[in-house]
Structure formats: structure tokens, C-alpha cells
Amino acid sequence: MIDYRSDTVTKPTAAMLDAMFKAKVGDDVFHEDPTINELEHFAAEMFGMEASLFCSSGTMTNQIAIKCHTQPGDEVICDRTSHIFQYEGGGIAFNSGCSVNVIVGDRGRISAEQVKAHINSDDVHKAATSLVSLENTSNRGGGSCYDFNEMIRIAELCKQEGLKFHIDGARLFNAIVAKKESPKQYGEIFDSISICLSKGLGAPVGSLIIGNKEFIKKARRIRKVFGGGMRQAGYIAAAGLYALQNNIDRLQVDHDNAQKITAALKAKSFVDEILPVETNIIIFSVKNEMTPKLFIGKMKEHNILMYPISPTQVRIVVHLDITQEMVQKTIQIINEL
């Protein structure tokens, strides 16, 4: 199978499994797991921030951050396609009792001007705006990346208005590699950063929430309340540490492969709009007699899996288990369609 449905489908390599097998572990609820402590320290340093917390999923790190930054009745500003709003089971309302003020952004990206227009005035009729959340890269935006200067403008606005600033960085390293940025730049402007180890970085499980000491202390308490306190989880943290130490630079290979597949798609008359491909995600719509279901069915006959992200669009996600041979075979099948 050549599986482009998501970058979550990767399996640990022999080297990663070896790191997991050799991990030193302890009870993390007692702060006694040396591998988790090392991973949390490593990630915090990487972003130039004080502390971080290892969690089971990106949904959990996002939801913990939202809970930390808000009070029930507050309002969160984000793009309407955001994972925190669309794909976390209504968690913002369920866990934090907050409403959401959504912005119609540009491929998942919102501007400082738009944020400004969505901040509620200090009026008893209105929910108190307390948090702005960005997503980089944007999943529904087809892996689109922010312009760093726009994020700086939003950070300045948040500071002026007394709002917290969070980033859902499930694929942050894809943006960092594509835009030649550094993690420390993000550490300087965000109050909290969520990163996924189980997407493009190839670990089987895990996410990290990164911030200052006070925030992480609160996050640790909320993680426990959410049932997310883990014990000898150093075995999975070892995979995350391995991923951060070995699998970031190679994301460029995935981006290059995505470009090769995009070029093949562009030549097909049944392919309609392809969202600009900036990283490892390709989202395109089909036309004429073709439907996403039909296209995905034809690919599946050749053991190639893709995902129908909307009734008119197909999503392809390239990741580290996709080899050059697989890309060549995919291009050949597309050419023959």
C-alpha cells in the first residue's frame, strides 16, 4: 500500500524502535521518567522557552492550552477551518466553556487586521475575547504557511489587547523547513506552542505543549484532570526525542515529493483547482466526469490510498514512509489515467 491519507500513518523505523527499547523510564506523574524529562527539556530549549509537557495527542495539547488561557464564557478567535474548531469534537465548548469567533481567512491563515475586527469591545453584552489561535501549517489550507511578519503583527496586537496567543503547530516543522525559519522565532512571540511528534516527524504517539514555567505548571494540572497523566511513557517519549533529533531536516524530501506529484496532477484535464503546494499536503478538486470518490477508487485499484477531504476535493499527504519508488509509481499511475 502507498498511503497518502495522512502523515499520521507512519510506522517507527528500526532506529526509532531501538531508541524506544533502550529508553530509561519511571513514573512521570511523579516527574520520575528521565526520558520524558529529557524530551520536555529538549523541546523547551529548542524553542527558547522555559518548559514543555508531553501529552498523548495534539488535540490534548491544544485543548489544555485553551483551558489554561481562558475562563468559561470567554471567546476564542481563530480561522473557521482550524483544527481546534472543526476537528476537536467541540472541545472548546466542552472543556473550556468558551465560544468561538471564526474568521474567514486565506487558506487557513488570518491577518492582524481581521483579528482586530473580531476582538469584542468591553461591553457586558459581549463575550470577553481572551485568546487568539493560529494553525501553521494549515491543514485545510493545503499545508499553507504563514508569513512570519504577519504573526509578529498579530502577536503585537495580542499584547496591546491583553490576549493570549497560541499556535497549533501540528505541522510546525514543515513550515519552519519550508520558510527557513527557526523554532526560537516562534518561542519569542507565542504564549503557547503545540507540536505533534506523530505527524511528519514519524513518532507513533505524542505531542508537546511548550510555554513558560507558570503556564506549564497549570497545563500539567489540567492534563491530570483530563486523564492524561501517564506513567512509564518514556518508551513513547523516546520515539518523540528521536524524531526531533533526526527527522526535521528530511521534511524537505516530503515537500519535494509533493511538488513532483503536483506536476503530474497539473497535466490532467480532470484536475481542477490545486491549492498552492507549499509543504507536504496537496489538496485539489476534480471536474468533468471525475469525482473524488471515482478518482480515489481508481488509485486504490493500484494500492494507492488518498483521502476525500470534501465532496469536491482530494487530499494527498506526503510523509517519511513514502519512498522515491512510491512517488514514481504514483506519477506513472496518474499519467496513465
Ligand SMILES: *Cc1c(COP(=O)(O)O)cnc(C)c1O
Ligand atoms: C493532527 C492535527 C492535530 C492533532 O491531532 P491528534 O490526532 O489529536 O494528535 C491538531 N491540529 C492539526 C492542524 C492537525 O492536523
